[in-house]
Amino acid sequence: MTGPGAKQPTINDVAALAGVSKKTVSRVINRSEFISEKTRTAVLEAIETLGFVPNPQARALAFRRNFLIALLHDNPNAQTVLNFQQGVLDAIKDSDLALLVRPVDRGSDQMLDDVRTFLEKQRPIGAMLLPPISENDDLAALCDQLGVRYVRIGSAPLDDAQHCISSNDHDVVVEVCRKLIALGHRDIGFVRGPAGFRSAAEREKGFHEALAEAGLKLDDAYYAPGNYRYAAGVEAGEKLLSLAKPPTAIFCSNDEMAAGVMRVAHEKGISVPGQLSIIGFDDSPTATHIWPALSTVRWPIREMGVRAAQLLVPDFLGPVGKAADEEDPAALVSTFIERQSVAPPGR
Amino acid sequence: MTGPGAKQPTINDVAALAGVSKKTVSRVINRSEFISEKTRTAVLEAIETLGFVPNPQARALAFRRNFLIALLHDNPNAQTVLNFQQGVLDAIKDSDLALLVRPVDRGSDQMLDDVRTFLEKQRPIGAMLLPPISENDDLAALCDQLGVRYVRIGSAPLDDAQHCISSNDHDVVVEVCRKLIALGHRDIGFVRGPAGFRSAAEREKGFHEALAEAGLKLDDAYYAPGNYRYAAGVEAGEKLLSLAKPPTAIFCSNDEMAAGVMRVAHEKGISVPGQLSIIGFDDSPTATHIWPALSTVRWPIREMGVRAAQLLVPDFLGPVGKAADEEDPAALVSTFIERQSVAPPGR
DNA sequence: GACCTAAAAGACACCGGTGTCAAACGCAAG
DNA sequence: CTTGCGTTTGACACCGGTGTCTTTTAGGTC
Secondary structure (H helix, E strand, O other): OOOOOOOOOHHHHHHHHHOOOOOHHHHHOOOOOOOOHHHHEEEEEHHHHHHOOOOOOHHHHOOOOOEEEEEEEEEOOOHHHHHHHHHHHHOOOOOOEEEEEEOOOOOOOOHHHHHHHHHHOOOOOOEEOOOOHHHOOOHHHHHHOOOOEEEEEOOOOOHHHHHHEEHHHHHHHHHHHHHHHOOOOOOEEEEEOOOOOHHHHHHHHHHHHHHOOOOOOOHHHHHHOOOOOOOHHHHHHHHHHHHOOOOOOOEEOOOHHHHHHHHHEEEOOOOOOOEEEEOOOOOOOHHHHHHOOOEEEOOOOOHHHHHHHHOOOOOHHOOHHHHHOOOOOOHOOOEEEEEEEEEEOOO | OOOOOOOOOOOHHHHHHHHHHHHHHHHHHOOOOOOOOHHHHHHHHHHHHHHOOOOOHHHHHHHHOOOOOEEOOOOOHHHHHHHHHHHHHHHOOOOOOOEEEEOOOOOOOHHHHHHHHHHHHHHOOEEEOOOHHHHHHHHHHHHHHOOOEEEEEOOOOOOOOOHHOOOOOOHHHHHHHHHHOOOOOEEEEOOOOOOOHHHHHHHHHHHHHHHHHHOOOOHHHHEEEEOOOOOHHHHHHHHHHHOOOOEEEEEEOHHHHHHHHHHHHHHHHOOOOOEEEOOOOOOOHHHHHOOOOOOOEEEOOHHHHHHHHHOOHHHOEEEEEEEHHOOOOOHHOHHHHHHHHOOOOOO
C-alpha cells in the first residue's frame, strides 16, 4: 500500500539511480539509436526497479504535441460506438496514445462550438468521426481550421479518400437484394434511413440497383421513409403491411426499424419469415434479441476502428503495428448475416 | 483557415498584449482574489482577443495533478455505459475536467495489470467503476494503492458508502414482485444473474423476500441460473417452459435474458402476456425492440453518472454544480416501467 | 510630507520531460 | 603517443503553465 500521497518516480530519480544524465534516460525511453548497449541496459534496469512511468503531461509539453486522439460520435447505436472504440484501443494498445471519447449532440445548434471548445482544450493530435456526424462537412472544416487531423468513417468513400474509412454498404445491399430476388421475392418493400444521411442514400441506391438489375421497379406504395428509429419502423410497417397486397419481403435500412416492422407483423398475425421476410442492417444486439432473429448486415466496425487509427496516426503506430500493410483489405467489407427472418415467399 | 501549423497563443502572448506579467494572467485564469478589477478586465480582454485557451498539459504539470477522470467499464450493455458517460459529461461540462473512457476486459487475467498500466500512465485524479467491474475489490485496492480516488457504482451500498453510488435494486424487485402477486400470479419463475455479481444477488434477494412476504416459496423447478446473456435466457426458458406446469410469470434478472425467455415462449406458441408474463431489468434498447415490449426496471443511470462525478471530484465541480445538494435523492431510485409483457395469469 | 500597511503585481524557480549543441569518449591510423 | 573522427553522453535552455517570495503601489495616519 503506497498510500494516496504516493509520488511517481521521475526521470531524475531514474537518472540518479542509473548514474547517468536525465537526457540519457530520455534517449532510452524514446529508443534513440545513439546509446551504448551497456547504458541502455543499466537505465532499463533502473526504470524497472523504480517502476518508472514517464509523465505523459510533461512529455506532451516538451514534445509540443500531446498523445491524445479523440473519437467523436453521435451514433445512436451504442454497441457500434463501443465496438469501434474497442478497435481503436486495439490499434493504439502498445503506443503512447490515449483515447478521448466524446459524444456530440447533433441536434444542438451549438454543437460546433462545443466541439471547438473540446478540441481547443484537449488539442488531440487527431480525431475520428463516426457516422452520422462524420458526414458533417462543417465539422471536417473545423478540424482543418484547428489543425487537427481527422478520419471520417462512412458508408461510402468521400471525396478525400485520404481522410476516410468506408464500408461498401452499396455493394452489400445489392448482394442481399439479389438473394431476396433469387428466393423468389418480387414484391419487396423498402424502409429508408433519414434524409441527408449518406448511409441511407447508399443503401437506397443499392436497393434500386438490384431491383433494376432484375427488371423490377419499386412500387411507390412499397417505399417508406424513416429515420433509423424503432418508431419509424413501426410506422413503415403499418403502411406497408396494411396494403391490400403487402410486400413479401421488406428491406429495412437498419435493425431498429426492422424491429419496428417485425412488431407490426406480429401484431397483424403475419408470420415471419413464412409470409414476410425482413432484413435489417447493422447487426446490432437487437438483431439477435428479437424473434425471429434478424438477418442483417454486419459492419466490420471493430476492424474499421483499427484501420481508422492506423490511418489517423500511422507515425505513432509504426514500431508496433508492423502488420498494418499486410492486412487483408477485405476485412473492411460488410457481410450479410443470415438468421431466421428470411425465407422464400410463402404460399 | 488557420492551417495545420496554427499555434495556440500562450500565456506569454496574453501577458504581453495585456501589458502584465504571466503570473497575473495566471491569477485571472484561476480566479485569484488578489487582482484589481481593472487588470482583470484588461487580461480577460486580451484572452478574448487572442482566443487563448490554457494548455491543459502545462497546467497539469505545474499543478502536479492532471484534470482527467477515468471511466472504467465492462458492462455488456453499451447503452448503459453511454448513458452513464453522458451523465458524467453533463456534470463536468463547465469544469476543466476531461473524461477518459476505458473498457476493461474482465475475463482477462492480466486485467489488473492493464488497468494498472492505464492508471499509471494517465494518472487520472479519480476513476469511476461501473458494474460489474465495480464489484471487484482488487480493483478498488489497486486504486487505493495508486492514490487514485474512485467511486463504485453498484446495485446496493458497499461498505464504504463514501466511495459508492448505488441504486435500490432490492427494493424495486420487491415492489415489482408484489405487483405480480397482486395480479394473481403464484407460480413465478426466476432467472438469476451470474454468480458473484452483487446485482444478481440483490435482485434474487428481493425476489425471495417478496415471495416470502406473500407466504409463497420458490419451487426449485422454477429457478434457473444465468449470466445476463441472451443464450442463458434461452436455456432458462427451455427449462421453465418445458415443465408440466410452467410458471405463469418469469422474473428475469436482466433484459437480455428476458428476450431469450421471450423467444422460447414464441417458439412454443406460448402467448405473452396472455399465458406468460415476463419481466426484465435494465430498460435496455432491447426491452422496447422485442415484441411484446418488455416491462422492466429502469436504472437511473444517467443521473448516477452525474452523482458519481459530483462524489468523485466535488472540489472541481464546486463553482458550477451549485444545485448539487438540492438535488432530489429520489432521482437515484430505479423505477418499474410497465409495457406489454405483463398481465394477470390467463387460462 | 513621512510612515505604515494591505493589496496588487512581478521575478524567478520549478513541474518532468525533450531539443540543441558542445564535450568526452573510444578506437584506428599515422 | 598523437591525431582524427564518429559514437555517446551531458549541460543547459525550453515547453507553458503555477508556487513562493519579494517588490511595488495605493491609500490611510499622524
